[in-house]
Amino acid sequence: MAVNASFVSPTADAKVAHLMTQLDTNSVLSTIFNSFSVWRLLLTLLVGAVAYDQFMYVYRKGSIEGPSWKAPFIGPFLESVHPDFTKYYAKWASGPLSCVSVFHKFVVIASTRDMARKIFNSPAFVKPCVVDAAHKLLRPNNWVFLDGKAHVDYRKGLNGLFTRQALEQYLPGQEEIYNRYFEQWVNLSQVENKGKHVPWMQEFRFLITAVSCRTFVGHYCSDEAVKKIADDYYLITAALELVNFPIILPFTKSWYGKKAADMVLEEFSKCAAKAKVRMAAGGKKECILDFWVDNMIQSEKYRKRIEAGEKVDDSEKPSMLIRWFSDLEISMTIFTFLFASQDATSSSATWLFQIMADRPEFLEKVRAENLAVRNGDIHAPVSLDTLEKLQWTRAVVKETLRYRPPVIMVPYLVKKDFPVTPEYTIPKGAMVVPTTYMALHDEEAYPNADSFEPERWITGTADQQTKNWLVFGTGPHYCLGQTYAQANLMLMIGKASMMIDWDHKVTDKSEVIKVFATIFPMDDCFLTFKNRTS
Ligand code: HEM
Numbered sequence: 257m258a259v260n261a262s263f264v265s266p267t268a269d270a271k272v273a274h275l276m277t278q279l280d281t282n283s284v285l286s287t288i289f290n291s292f293s294v295w296r297l298l299l300t301l302l303v304g305a306v307a308y309d310q311f312m313y314v315y316r317k318g319s320i321e322g323p324s325w326k327a328p329f330i331g332p333f334l335e336s337v338h339p340d341f342t343k344y345y346a347k348w349a350s351g352p353l354s355c356v357s358v359f360h361k362f363v364v365i366a367s368t369r370d371m372a373r374k375i376f377n378s379p380a381f382v383k384p385c386v387v388d389a390a391h392k393l394l395r396p397n398n399w400v401f402l403d404g405k406a407h408v409d410y411r412k413g414l415n416g417l418f419t420r421q422a423l424e425q426y427l428p429g430q431e432e433i434y435n436r437y438f439e440q441w442v443n444l445s446q447v448e449n450k451g452k453h454v455p456w457m458q459e460f461r462f463l464i465t466a467v468s469c470r471t472f473v474g475h476y477c478s479d480e481a482v483k484k485i486a487d488d489y490y491l492i493t494a495a496l497e498l499v500n501f502p503i504i505l506p507f508t509k510s511w512y513g514k515k516a517a518d519m520v521l522e523e524f525s526k527c528a529a530k531a532k533v534r535m536a537a538g539g540k541k542e543c544i545l546d547f548w549v550d551n552m553i554q555s556e557k558y559r560k561r562i563e564a565g566e567k568v569d570d571s572e573k574p575s576m577l578i579r580w581f582s583d584l585e586i587s588m589t590i591f592t593f594l595f596a597s598q599d600a601t602s603s604s605a606t607w608l609f610q611i612m613a614d615r616p617e618f619l620e621k622v623r624a625e626n627l628a629v630r631n632g633d634i635h636a637p638v639s640l641d642t643l644e645k646l647q648w649t650r651a652v653v654k655e656t657l658r659y660r661p662p663v664i665m666v667p668y669l670v671k672k673d674f675p676v677t678p679e680y681t682i683p684k685g686a687m688v689v690p691t692t693y694m695a696l697h698d699e700e701a702y703p704n705a706d707s708f709e710p711e712r713w714i715t716g717t718a719d720q721q722t723k724n725w726l727v728f729g730t731g732p733h734y735c736l737g738q739t740y741a742q743a744n745l746m747l748m749i750g751k752a753s754m755m756i757d758w759d760h761k762v763t764d765k766s767e768v769i770k771v772f773a774t775i776f777p778m779d780d781c782f783l784t785f786k787n788r789t790s
Pocket of ligand 1: 376384400411592593594596597600601604661662663666726727728729730731732733734735736737738740741
């Protein structure tokens with residue numbers, strides 16, 4: 257007998273009620289049995305999936321370090337929501353290669369200097385993957401996800417934006433921002449906070465957004481737009497915390513992050529359109545966008561002359577011939593600069609101010625040489641060459657980057673089975689994450705590695721440890737902004753040393769490392785600022 261052949265609930269239809277009483281015992285049993293089979297089937301599938309996930313984890317793990325089993329499916333996903341530096345450190349210390357599995361994604365961690373270098377330098381086997389969320393925020397067709405020749409070619413076209421000659425042109429804009437922000441900080445500290453120490457990490461992030469926007473898109477971005485980007489940027493960083501979460505659910509961190517990213521892309525697109533007009537009219541080059549657009553315009557002019565059959569002297573050929581880029585393409589690329597710079601530079605800025613306040617003897621040396629090179633005039637401009645020759649300023653920046661490397665991990669995707677050692681092959685499709693931290697805290701390269709000793713960059717051998725210097729990665733994807741980033745930090749701390757005094761309230765969390773994409777002091781750095789009186 258057909259029991260309730262319709263999809264209507266039997267209890268919703270009174271006519272069905274009397275039929276129910278006519279059901280014989282056999283059909284009741286068969287109904288129970290049938291639904292039991294469905295449940296059993298579902299349970300069997302679930303157990304099978306858990307067993308498969310577990311089996312694949314153990315199989316892929318092979319001989320390397322890692323937990324002997326994983327929490328079903330999610331693995332240590334919840335830990336990645338609240339990342340803990342000590343847990344990462346324990347993982348790195350557990351062996352040159354170790355592993356975890358999150359949502360069936362197998363992740364290998366490469367800890368030692370040589371293992372990390374091997375990953376960075378094996379483009380035949382790996383390509384950058386950042387985290388799943390980054391594809392959504394930066395857009396999957398962003399140049400940073402390009403691989404092989406396509407990546408090399410695209411990157412070549414960007415090199416002109418970071419030459420020493422170009423970097424020199426960005427310095428006045430950066431000085432302008434530092435002058436303005438240091439004044440604001442004093443006001444904020446003395447008037448609003450009444451001289452009290454308050455966590456300053458967020459203020460460093462605002463400052464770095466402003467400096468970056470000024471360097472990347474100059475005055476094309478209004479102060480209001482810069483403020484909006486600065487205010488919303490932490491949503492983008494927070495979205496990246498959800499490492500490997502595969503989809504964007506409404507009202508989650510990833511969702512808010514995506515909205516903020518779309519807003520930044522729109523702003524930078526508008527800047528690109530304005531730069532095209534201004535550069536075509538012969539405007540002065542002041543920011544990265546100007547250099548890029550001018551290069552496009554010069555390349556286009558040159559191509560047109562050649563096409564017209566004009567005889568053009570080789571000296572008139574632009575040093576880099578590039579194609580025409582749309583406003584959105586330019587915007588996506590400039591966004592990668594902001595994305596790559598924002599967290600890392602904010603991290604270094606925070607540690608630098610904290611460390612200098614805690615070690616006034618080094619700050620005094622920085623101040624003395626900055627004043628000397630400017631003949632006592634705290635607002636006198638400096639050239640890039642002069643800046644880089646300030647030995648204590650350079651040493652404290654380098655040592656901060658070594659002692660507290662902002663980027664502790666760089667995720668890569670394994671393109672094909674990667675025999676990373678004679679005994680172990682990382683399977684295709686896995687994520688492999690080299691860490692920079694262990695190489696930078698290697699006792700052989702940097703004696704007393706866990707202590708802040710800037711002298712090692714002046715009288716020691718730190719500069720010779722090029723293999724250990726992984727702060728900016730190595731290989732085909734090494735940091736495009738590394739010279740700019742270091743010069744910018746030197747300019748920042750040099751100017752601060754002359755213009756302001758600041759004091760750090762040391763707490764029991766000041767030296768504890770918090771992981772928020774990059775690393776920060778756990779207490780967010782309690783500071784107070786005032787104008788320098790002498
Ligand atoms: C203290 C500041 C910074 C640190 C510690 C840092 C560190 C890094 C690291 C570790 C990588 C990955 C390298 C690799 O995979 O081998 C990277 C890539 C990159 N960085 Fe930086 N970075 C900093 C600032 C900047 C700035 C200011 C910019 C731009 C103006 C920038 C632009 C980039 C770009 C575009 C890439 C990707 C390059 C590629 O895939 O070819 N970075 N950075």
